[in-house]
Amino acid sequence: MLGLPPFEEVIAAHGAVVLRVCRAVAGPDDADDAWSETFLSALQAYPRLAAGSNVRGWLVTIAYRKAVDRIRAGRRAPIPVGTLPERPSLDRELSDAGLWRAVAALAPKQRGAVVLHHVGGLPYAEAADLLGTSEAAARRAAADGIAALRKALDREESI
Amino acid sequence: MTNPDALTRLLGAERDAEAEAVARLRARVVSQASATGLLDVAYRTLDTPIGSLLLAATPEGLVRVGLPNEDQARVLGELAARISPRILHAPARLDRAAREIDEYFSRSRHSFDISLDLRLAHGFRRSVLHHMLEIGYGATASYAALAAASGSPKAVRAVGSACATNPLPLVIPCHRVLRSDGTLGGYAGGLEVKQLLLALEARPGDGL
Numbered sequence: 001m002l003g004l005p006p007f008e009e010v011i012a013a014h015g016a017v018v019l020r021v022c023r024a025v026a027g028p029d030d031a032d033d034a035w036s037e038t039f040l041s042a043l044q045a046y047p048r049l050a051a052g053s054n055v056r057g058w059l060v061t062i063a064y065r066k067a068v069d070r071i072r073a074g075r076r077a078p079i080p081v082g083t084l085p086e087r088p089s090l091d092r093e094l095s096d097a098g099l100w101r102a103v104a105a106l107a108p109k110q111r112g113a114v115v116l117h118h119v120g121g122l123p124y125a126e127a128a129d130l131l132g133t134s135e136a137a138a139r140r141a142a143a144d145g146i147a148a149l150r151k152a153l154d155r156e157e158s159i
Numbered sequence: 160m161t162n163p164d165a166l167t168r169l170l171g172a173e174r175d176a177e178a179e180a181v182a183r184l185r186a187r188v189v190s191q192a193s194a195t196g197l198l199d200v201a202y203r204t205l206d207t208p209i210g211s212l213l214l215a216a217t218p219e220g221l222v223r224v225g226l227p228n229e230d231q232a233r234v235l236g237e238l239a240a241r242i243s244p245r246i247l248h249a250p251a252r253l254d255r256a257a258r259e260i261d262e263y264f265s266r267s268r269h270s271f272d273i274s275l276d277l278r279l280a281h282g283f284r285r286s287v288l289h290h291m292l293e294i295g296y297g298a299t300a301s302y303a304a305l306a307a308a309s310g311s312p313k314a315v316r317a318v319g320s321a322c323a324t325n326p327l328p329l330v331i332p333c334h335r336v337l338r339s340d341g342t343l344g345g346y347a348g349g350l351e352v353k354q355l356l357l358a359l360e361a362r363p364g365d366g367l
Contacts, residue, residue, distance in 0.1 A: 006200075006235045006246035011188070015181035016173055024170075032184060039188045043197050046244055096174060103170075118170040146163050153166070 003051050007043055014056050015039075017120060018063045023100045024115045025067035031100075034067040041066070060120035061130055064112070102152045110145030113138045118146070189247050199243035201252035202235065207264050209352050212329075214253045214260075217242065220274030221256050224327050226348035241279065260329065266359065269296035271330050279326035283314065287321035294335045297360040301339040323347050329356070 018038055022031035042062055049058065103111060103119075109131060116127035117138070128138035192198045200222065202215040210227025213234055222242065225234040239246055250257075255273055262268035280288050290308045294300045300308075306318045322333040328348060334356040338344045346353035 003236070003240040004244035006239045007244055008202075008235075008247050011181070011185050011247075015185060016177040019177055019181055019184070020170075020174075032180075035184050036188055036191065039185075040191055040195075040197065043188070043192055043245055099169065114170065118167050121171060146166060150163060150166060 004046065004049060007046055010042070010046070010055055010059070011039060014059050017056065018059050021060055021063040021115055021120045022067045023096070024103045024119050025064060025111065026070040027104050028097045028100060030070045031067070034063065034070050037066045038063040057120075057122055057126060060116065060122055061126075064116060064120065064130060099153075102149055105152065106145050106148055109133070109137075109141045110148060113142035114145035114149070117142050189249050192245075192247060193249060193252065197245060198247055198249060198252070199245040200238050201247060201249035202238075203248065203250035203253045203257065204231065205253075205257045205260060207260065209348075209355060212260065214256050215246075216253055216256065217276045217278070219276040219278075221253075221327060221330060222276040222279060224329055226328055226352065228347075228349050228352075256330075263329070264359070266362065273330070275327060275330065277326070280321070280324070283309065283311065283317055284321040284324060286310070287318050288325060288327075288331050291322075291325075291331050291333060291336065294332055296332075299335045299337050299357070302336055302344065303339050305336055319345065335360075 015035075019031065019035055022034040022038065026034045038059065042059055049055070103114060106114060112131045113124075113127055116122045116130060117124055120127075122130075124138045124142070125135045127142075128135045131138055131141075133141070189198070193201070196218070198218075200215055200217055202213060205212045205214055211231075212227065213223070213225030213229070213231045214221065215223040215225070215235075215238055223234065223238060225231055235246060256271075259268055259271050259273060263271070277285055277288060287305060287309045290305055291300075293308075302315045302318045302322075303312070306312050306314045309318065311317070318336070322336050323345060325331055325333040325347070328334070334346060334353045336344065343350055343353055
């Protein structure tokens with residue numbers, strides 16, 4: 001019988017990707033709380049998860065919702081790219097905070113598609129379900145989001 | 160213009176500093192889970208003279224001791240299937256059990272004073288384990304005597320399987336059960352471990 005692995009393994013395997021999703025959606029300052037809420041809520045529901053489920057996709061979905069809730073709560077709106085103190089570049093020295101702030105500044109549909117697909121690794125079809133849109137529209141929104149990110153990051157670089 | 164592939168790779172890439180942040184956040188979740196009753200099984204490992212033990216506890220008490228020859232990942236997988244998959248590495252919940260086992264190996268402790276959760280043993284096996292708990296430090300009993308004490312004098316082989324499947328070896332002293340002729344019989348953790356434990360208990364005490 002193939003059962004659910006101990007939750008400890010789930011955190012070890014997926015803690016980092018959940019953190020990136022939280023940082024990309026809620027921004028670096030609210031990401032920690034979104035991460036904790038994600039894993040506490042996942043731990044509560046975990047025994048009811050069907051064995052063999054895509055645990056990563058399940059967690060990314062929860063993390064995205066928790067992080068969006070944090071933004072909606074309005075405690076701290078994402079900081080617009082224009083006010084960045086850092087200058088993001090695409091080499092490995094890039095400030096993650098800068099990148100995540102740029103992602104957070106995208107239009108909501110674009111941000112959702114970029115985060116769920118490129119950061120969280122969800123297929124477009126699953127990202128589309130979560131965003132309440134079609135697979136084609138999610139694909140388009142992700143492409144538009146990447147284009148907008150490139151523009152924003154290049155603008156920062158050329159200052 | 161930045162390369163879109165480099166950008167998408169970067170969005171999905173692991174970061175060096177993440178492991179540290181995840182470890183810090185994980186500790187926070189473990190203590191919150193413990194405080195809110197979401198932690199069904201806590202575990203830790205413990206280095207002892209016989210090797211690394213796995214200790215696991217439910218809120219009711221110590222539920223499993225994994226001997227050094229057991230695959231710890233497999234033991235945890237079994238606990239996930241048989242008790243609950245809400246399993247976290249939470250050493251603080253096992254501080255007391257770990258301390259008492261340390262004291263046992265340093266021969267300053269002869270009996271354990273921790274609550275036990277026997278949910279992994281059922282029926283006759285469970286009642287055999289209860290009787291096993293009455294065999295004192297340094298003493299031994301035969302499989303046959305234990306069968307008689309458990310109310311089924313003919314169930315000697317069943318006593319053997321109760322020993323072999325004891326979820327809490329060391330703490331429930333199946334190592335003190337021998338054949339009627341005084342030979343060792345079996346031990347799930349390996350006969351050399353059984354011998355070592357019996358020798359440890361036979362040495363004159365110095366700590367008490």
